[in-house]
Amino acid sequence: MINPAVIKLIGDSRNIAILSHIMPDGDNIGSSLALYNALSKIGKNAVFILDDDVPEVYKFLKGSKKIEKPDNDHKFDLVIVLDCGDAGRLGRSSRYLEGTKVINIDHHLSNSNFGLYNIVDTNAAATGEIIYRLINRLEIALDKDICECIYTGIVTDTGQFQYSNTTDLTHEIAADLVRYGAEPWKLYRAIYQNNSKPKMRLIGEAINSLEFHFQSKIASMIIRKEVFQLIGAKDEDADGIINFARDINGVEVALLFKEAEDGRVKIGFRSKDFINVSEIAQEFGGGGHKRAAGATVAGAVENIKEKVIESVIKAFSVV
Ligand SMILES: [Mn+2]
Structure with missing residues (x-):
């Protein structure tokens, strides 16, 4: 090797x-x-x-x-x-x-x-x-x-x-x-066993934003720029938060949309059993693994979210 x-x-x-x-x-x-x-x-x-x-x-x-x-x-x-x-x-x-x-x-x-x-x-x-x-x-x-x-x-x-x-x-x-x-x-x-207080508040905000799509096989969360500022959270505090969406009964694909300081949106992708999220992330200029991937896209978070969910639904139809 x-x-x-x-x-x-x-x-x-x-x-x-x-x-x-x-x-x-x-x-x-x-x-x-x-x-x-x-x-x-x-x-x-x-x-x-x-x-x-x-x-x-x-x-x-x-x-x-x-x-x-x-x-x-x-x-x-x-x-x-x-x-x-x-x-x-x-x-x-x-x-x-x-x-x-x-x-x-x-x-x-x-x-x-x-x-x-x-x-x-x-x-x-x-x-x-x-x-x-x-x-x-x-x-x-x-x-x-x-x-x-x-x-x-x-x-x-x-x-x-x-x-x-x-x-x-x-x-x-x-x-x-x-x-x-x-x-x-x-x-x-x-x-x-070392989470910061802002991280815990951020988890709360993210979970509050949970939405389900496509017969609840897709779960999405949004963290807005203002939330980071309000809580005093750092970008790294969002690490792992997407797993809360993935770990829900019946969910195959989890998505986290995070507004970055520079106006772009960071998208996190996770899947549980069969959807290859690396392929979907590549459509948006990103990449990763079959079960965990990411991409960074310019634009308004609502539009990006809609397009990403469309792509994920398409991926369901070909497996
Ligand atoms: Mn690695």
């Missing part, structure tokens, strides 16, 4: 940039920090560059304070992009792709294979799983810090091991991470 040329290229490189997508989540932060910690450990001059703020909840991970913003013109021997379906999701970090070798490591179905080497394993539950294999192939010893980062990526991208992407291998890798120092209870405590 991992091309030997990739192992050689990493071995031969000294200045290595690790890049990942904006609107960060547990998997891209966790897998990037795992690789950053591992490469630093073997003496590489590694830097994790991210064009976004690290969500509060992941700041306990080792290396999170060393993350840099894409503010300088450094040249790197090698750029490794993690958990990122296309270069457009890198924000300003995409500037570092020019004129250097790029390794693209990801598990998104919609990945555009933009690297010189592309390690895209859509069967991997998380990019963290691929990074676990890569670190082993590089013969870098797992330690507590690395294991905590990878475990965080896996636990968040699998919805705490509940989604269909969870395999026997996922559990085997998790077992190994525990063996080498990750303490699940501490990680769950840090990630899931």
